[in-house]
Amino acid sequence: MTLSKEKAGALCFLVLAIAYGMEARHIPLFPGDELEPFTARTMPIALSWLTGIVSFLLLVLPQREETDDIFSVFRGLNWGKTFVLIALMVFYGLTLSPLGFLLSTALFLIGGIYALGERRWSVILLSSVPATVGFWFILDKLLGIYLAPGEIFTMLGAN
């Protein structure tokens, strides 16, 4: 049995609607809120019902035209490079505070350009380091936006 991408999406939204609706019932209320026409829960509960109904309709109604099987849309794509870039973004988020703007940004750009296939180190370094320093200069020196040096440098300085 195959599942079209539209139906698969609808199924995910149905699950989301149920989970969201269950969580909505745990939103705290003030004493006496039960008598109010509108509380912090009203909108989320209404949204969970609406999403549930619409996703159910999408799931059971016949489709206008045949769409691709859900698994086929994920095949034949350049997942390797994309995952490396995603990992680099996570890495950037993790290193921005400890290493500081300059070092983490330069590493991110060097990694990104390398991951996308550039192997000439002169090109990699010339396109990443000046961009990083230039952007830092604009932010820190021209616009006066303070970019803290990395925690690691602060620690080294303290010792």
Place this chain on the structure above:
Amino acid sequence: MLDGILQGLSTAASPVNLLMVFVGCFAGTFIGMLPGLGPISAIALMIPITYGFDPATGMILMAGVYYGAIFGGSTSAILINAPGVAGTVATAFDGYPLAKQGHAGKALAIAAYSSFSGGTIAAIFLLFAAPALASVSLSFQSADYFALMVLGLTAVSAFAGKGKFLVAVLMTLFGLMLSTIGTDQTAGLQRFTFGSLDLIDGISFLLLAMATFALSEALMVVLKPEKVSQEAEDATKGKLGSMKVSREEVKDLAPVVGRSSVLGFFIGVLPGAGATIASFLAYGMERSFASAKEKLKFGKGSLRGLAAPETANNAACSGSFVPLLTLGIPGSGTTAVMLGALISYGVQPGPRLFVEQPAVFWSVIISMYIGNIILLVLNLPLIPYIARLLALPKKILTPLILFFSLIGVYLVSFNTFDIHIMVIVAILAIIFRLINFPLAPMLLGFILGGMMEDNLRRALAISDGELSFLWERPITASILAITVIVLLAPLIQNIIDVRRRRALKVNDGEG
């Protein structure tokens, strides 16, 4: 009104703001030209830069970027058949064949002149329509606003395309759900924060816009790389041919531009419709108006087929500012991002904007016109050089776009948690793109969610918890009636289509 126009003119014509229009048009053209990056990304990328500006300057920059991005999208549609923006897909139908025949320069010139004319005519309409609508909407109450937002969100879904209505509704609801994360503004209670301090303020609209558009669009370029054609290489080397347009051609195209401007503007005003629908409708309208001989040229390099969508998409861009500036309700993903930006500057768009901050209101309208002039006078001659930027290797450009998107959001909150949320949202956005679930309705739902909840809460409080507020006021009832019509239209269309198909099958069987 004249005072307002003069005030807007003096604000828009100040040297700083003129520089902003120029920078905006230039940056927008470049970003819009990059296949995969549209005006939403272009504007989102500008927001962090504009935080320190005053609202009028920020909006002027973004309006310039908007126009520039649409123009840039047309350029890449004509030169390499890769429209950077959905609104310029119809431009590629005839623009690209013209470029292949060696008339890239002429096609670009016609696109620029048509955009200029469409934008100019629409800016004049805007000059009269916006204040008129703003004065009417001063009498609007919470119930009317709630109804208007429901109409806006429904219309976005209804215009999502054949067979995509329910999918678009789902995405709108998903956006509304995301808007409920964080602290409930009236009650002060936390919702869906799961005990995380980072989620107390909810998800910022900038984060969502950047992650769903700029980040995911840049990642999609890596995920689904497109082959570069010989024409693209020629274009990037600046081989465009003559840019001259003859007097006969101008005469032939003038009525096309006139018709398409009017159509584009009114389509743009409708919530949810926007530049894409306007350009396709204008293209279709011109084809049906054309003589049998001219009709054959459509799709093979017709000048009319190029001028019509180009005029209409620019006119629709101006039109889409009418609901944004007068009602505070965005009609498209792009204007939704602008609404978010305005709110973050501390400006509340809506009928009061016209009264309380006429400088912002009028300067945005005036700057649109200035933007059109700049696109024509400066960008057109620069196109051969800007086109060379297309030759910048993707392997360098993509990490830079990712960096700008991430740092743009980080610089607002200085919280690295936002970067991780962006990554999660970008992955979700990629999945939505792959399964063809539209992202603009989600963004619109997210931005309108908070306002919709506030207005519903207020309307219910005023009516003592009774739902009668939905039909008591004629304005509310009329807006809701239109909503029902918009909601039922795709359904009726569906039934008609099914019957037609059945009838065809029966006929085939008999035949």
